[in-house]
Amino acid sequence: MAENVDLQAKEREERGKNAARRLRASGMIPAVLYGDGDGRSTALAVPDKVVDYTLHHLGDNALYDIDLGSGAATARIVDVQRDPVSGRLIHVDFAPVDMLERIEVTVPLHVVGEAPGTEEGGVLQQVAYELQIESLPGDIPQEIMLDVSTLGMNENLTLADVTLPEGVSLVSDPEDVAATVTAPTEITEEELEAAGVVEEPSEEGVEVEEAEGEEETEEVSPEEGEGPADQNLQA
Numbered sequence: 001m002a003e004n005v006d007l008q009a010k011e012r013e014e015r016g017k018n019a020a021r022r023l024r025a026s027g028m029i030p031a032v033l034y035g036d037g038d039g040r041s042t043a044l045a046v047p048d049k050v051v052d053y054t055l056h057h058l059g060d061n062a063l064y065d066i067d068l069g070s071g072a073a074t075a076r077i078v079d080v081q082r083d084p085v086s087g088r089l090i091h092v093d094f095a096p097v098d099m100l101e102r103i104e105v106t107v108p109l110h111v112v113g114e115a116p117g118t119e120e121g122g123v124l125q126q127v128a129y130e131l132q133i134e135s136l137p138g139d140i141p142q143e144i145m146l147d148v149s150t151l152g153m154n155e156n157l158t159l160a161d162v163t164l165p166e167g168v169s170l171v172s173d174p175e176d177v178a179a180t181v182t183a184p185t186e187i188t189e190e191e192l193e194a195a196g197v198v199e200e201p202s203e204e205g206v207e208v209e210e211a212e213g214e215e216e217t218e219e220v221s222p223e224e225g226e227g228p229a230d231q232n233l234q235a
Contacts, residue, residue: 002142004063004074005054009033011068012043024048024090033066033075033094042068044094052089055080061105061140063097074099076137097137104134104171107141109162109178113149117181122153128178131159132171139167148179156180 012023012030020030023045031044031051044066054062055077066073079093097103108130115124131144146162160174 002058002062004065005050005058007046007050007064007066009044009046009066009068012045015043020090029089029091031092031094033073034078034096036096044068046092048089051077051092055089059108059142061107061142063137063140064094066094074137099137102134102136104132105140106130106132108143110143110145111148111179112145113147115148115151115179115181117151117153117155120153121184122181123184124148124151124179124181126179128159128172128176131162133164133168134171135165135168139165141165141168146178148181151179151181153181153183 009031012019014022023030027047027049028045029048029051031046033042033044035041046066054064060077060080063074063076066075073096075094075096077092078095080089081091082088083090109126109128111124111126115122118124126146133140133144144162144164146157148157151157156177157179158174159170159172159176159178162170162178164170
């Protein structure tokens with residue numbers, strides 16, 4: 001797990017769309033820090049570039065040490081809002097975390113290694129791309145790897161086969177398939193026709209048909225009494 005990200009924040013006094021536009025124009029975005037079980041929340045302004053960079057490089061489970069000037073809080077992002085057109089970050093919600101209390105989070109699952117089944121012509125398919133785990137906030141991994149170097153043809157690996165870091169336990173169903181190697185699917189001509197796929201004749205085939213047509217054309221001999229140049233023959 002990466003180190004906590006230091007985040008300078010300030011409390012927001014102005015609310016509303018116009019205030020939010022001015023805030024974003026200054027390089028900050030509106031944010032909310034939820035209360036620690038007391039139902040209260042604090043409206044914040046945080047630097048958008050720092051948060052956006054962290055989300056892209058450390059993922060959704062990064063921890064932030066939020067400096068409020070009058071105090072600090074360790075939190076993680078629980079909700080992100082982006083502009084649907086530009087993709088620009090426009091709002092985030094933080095929830096405080098207790099570094100001594102285990103929490104459930106979702107982490108990405110990535111496949112590593114080469115499956116022997118692919119050397120036999122099989123196709124490797126990753127079925128699960130994330131999994132639910134439980135751990136202390138400081139032990140949350142950015143991602144978890146699934147080694148497929150033992151996966152043969154027509155074999156599966158489940159989430160139970162994933163090696164988890166120390167202190168991390170699996171919450172997802174361990175019997176869920178994570179990756180598999182299957183034989184390639186062969187598509188019959190009947191299936192192609194049923195799908196409306198019609199094979200167009202090749203240009204070479206068209207040329208052959210035209211050539212055959214030319215060969216079958218009958219030659220017309222000159223009329224009797226006429227020469228090859230349509231001239232009358234002398235008796």
